[in-house]
Amino acid sequence: MQVKKDVFTRLDAVCASQAILATNTSSLDIDAIAEVTSRPQSVIGTHFFSPANVMKLLENVRSRHSSPQTIATAMSLGKLLNKVVVLAGNCDGFIGNRMLQFYSAKPNFCWKRAQHPNRLTG
Secondary structure (H helix, E strand, O other): OHHHHHHHHHHHHHOOOOOOEEEOOOOOOHHHHHOOOOOHHHEEEEEEOOOOOOOOEEEEEEOOOOOHHHHHHHHHHHHHOOOEEEEEOOOOOOOHHHHHHHHOHHHHHHHHOOOOHHHOOO
């Protein structure tokens, strides 16, 4: 997280004042990143799923400071890139990774106990 904050502090200093600062992250706190800039209203998360050239989903993650214009611009960019764009709140894992944690819970449970999932019932 500190590296990301350092990068955004530097971007804030060199980018045009009207520029939107977007971060591609799957779990970092967008509010914390926005707060190291002088323009938190212009910071947004853009979580492109990997590989980005194949995966259609794009989670745009608003911070508590993101302006309506910043959000609208990020949503328009996603549509321009032919992505299925969803707007997420700033929370652990956003939408996709939050769902994935539950989807993978049973296999992880089995793996930790060295049991094959097909041997379990119920």
